[in-house]
Amino acid sequence: MKTQLMTTKCCKCRSIRVNGNWFPEPTFLAWDVIYTHTYCPECFEQEMAMVEKYFQDKPVNAIVCSGNRIIAA
Numbered sequence: 001m002k003t004q005l006m007t008t009k010c011c012k013c014r015s016i017r018v019n020g021n022w023f024p025e026p027t028f029l030a031w032d033v034i035y036t037h038t039y040c041p042e043c044f045e046q047e048m049a050m051v052e053k054y055f056q057d058k059p060v061n062a063i064v065c066s067g068n069r070i071i072a073a
C-alpha cells in the first residue's frame with residue numbers, strides 16, 4: 001500500500017502549506033500527495049480586497065454562497 005499525504009495548496013498562486021508554512025509549488029515531489037485547496041494568506045488578502053471593492057459601490061442585503069460562486073441579493 002502506497003503512502004499518500006494530504007496537504008493544502010493555494011488555489012490562486014499554487015503555493016503549498018507544509019507544517020503551517022507556505023512554500024512555492026514544487027516541481028517535483030518524492031511522494032504521492034492529495035491536495036485540498038484554499039487561499040494562502042497573501043492571496044486571501046488580495047481576494048478579500050477585491051470582494052470589498054466590488055461591494056463598496058453595490059450595497060447588498062445579503063450574500064449567498066452557491067457552490068463556488070458568491071451571489072449578492
Ligand SMILES: [Zn+2]
Nearest residue numbers: 010013040043
Ligand atoms: Zn496564494
